[in-house]
Amino acid sequence: xxxxxxxxxxxxxxxxxxxxxxCHQTWSHSYMFWYRQDxxxxxxxxxxxxxxxxxxxxxxxxxxxxxRSKTExxxxxxESATRSQTSVYFCASSEGREGGNQxxxxxxxxxLSIL
Amino acid sequence: xxxxxxxxxxxxxSEGASLELRCxxxxxxxxxxxxxxxxxxxxxxxxxxxxSGDTLVQGIKGFEAEFxxxxxxFNLRKPSVHWSDAAEYFCAVGALxxxxxxxxxxxxRVKS
Numbered sequence: 001x002x003x004x005x006x007x008x009x010x011x012x013x014x015x016x017x018x019x020x021x022x023c024h025q026t027w028s029h030s031y032m033f034w035y036r037q038d039x040x041x042x043x044x045x046x047x048x049x050x051x052x053x054x055x056x057x058x059x060x061x062x063x064x065x066x067x068r069s070k071t072e073x074x075x076x077x078x079e080s081a082t083r084s085q086t087s088v089y090f091c092a093s094s095e096g097r098e099g100g101n102q103x104x105x106x107x108x109x110x111x112l113s114i115l
Numbered sequence: 116x117x118x119x120x121x122x123x124x125x126x127x128x129s130e131g132a133s134l135e136l137r138c139x140x141x142x143x144x145x146x147x148x149x150x151x152x153x154x155x156x157x158x159x160x161x162x163x164x165x166x167s168g169d170t171l172v173q174g175i176k177g178f179e180a181e182f183x184x185x186x187x188x189f190n191l192r193k194p195s196v197h198w199s200d201a202a203e204y205f206c207a208v209g210a211l212x213x214x215x216x217x218x219x220x221x222x223x224r225v226k227s
Contacts, residue, residue: 031213042205042219043159048212056212090158094213101147101209106158 003027006091006107013081014115021076021110023091030096032074033104034058034066036087043090049074050096081114088112117142117210121218128196129226136191136221138206147209148189150180153220154202162204165189176200201225 004025013019025032030051035043045058047066055066063085065077074093078085088111092104118141128134140146147166151159163174170182180191189206203222207215 033214040219043217045214048214050212058214092159096213101213101215103149103161103164104159104215105161106151108156108158 004091004093004105004107006089006110008110009108010111012113012115015081015083017081019078019081019112021078021089021091021112023074023076023107025072025074025091025093025105027093027095027105028071029093029105030071031094031102031104032068033092033094034064034074034076035090035092036060036085037090037109038087046076046089078112083114086112086114117146117208117216119206119208119216119218121204121206121221123221124219125222125224127224127226130198131195134191134193134196134200134223136204136206136223138189138191138218139187140189140206140208141187142208146189148180148182149207149209149215150174150178150189150191151205151207151217152176152202153205159205162191196223196225198225198227 007022033048034046044060049055049068088109090109091107094104095102120139149164150162153159165172165182203220205220206218
């Protein structure tokens, strides 16, 4: 089915470990985004990508790394996980049509706990 | 810089009553505005969007929103709330680079 898929849905890891969250979309959308959702903060943008091999920092990029070698995939890596990175992570995608912002389509999220 | 304020963290309404969720934005030009809904354990689903034109926008699930430039507001309304509308609602404004800036969200509780 077409859509945006995140994996895993749940992950528990320890501080200092590296962990990668996966995001895959089937729409061929040019733009992809990673957010974290924390109580009282809404969604905060971590990184985004305008196309394959083009990425840029969002509001809270520290401690995270992204890559986008293919249009459909946008993995997010925590290089050395810290407890403050315990959160729910959402991936989203949108078209990059001229004329302004297009709606973003969201995955179901990854709930990450760092012990 | 763009910002969005949702003044109400929680709202409780009775089933069948009307609903209005408030959203105020800060943006220099004509904004692109969105409302999303999030059910527990789910991602965000688009309810409606405003790009230009008619200031009253219709969305899915019986929701509508009105853009008021003079008040920098984009409030979400529904004439009769159903128990299944209980969720968290997010207002967002478009920003440069096709990004969105989200408000902190309003949690809607529905009393039976």
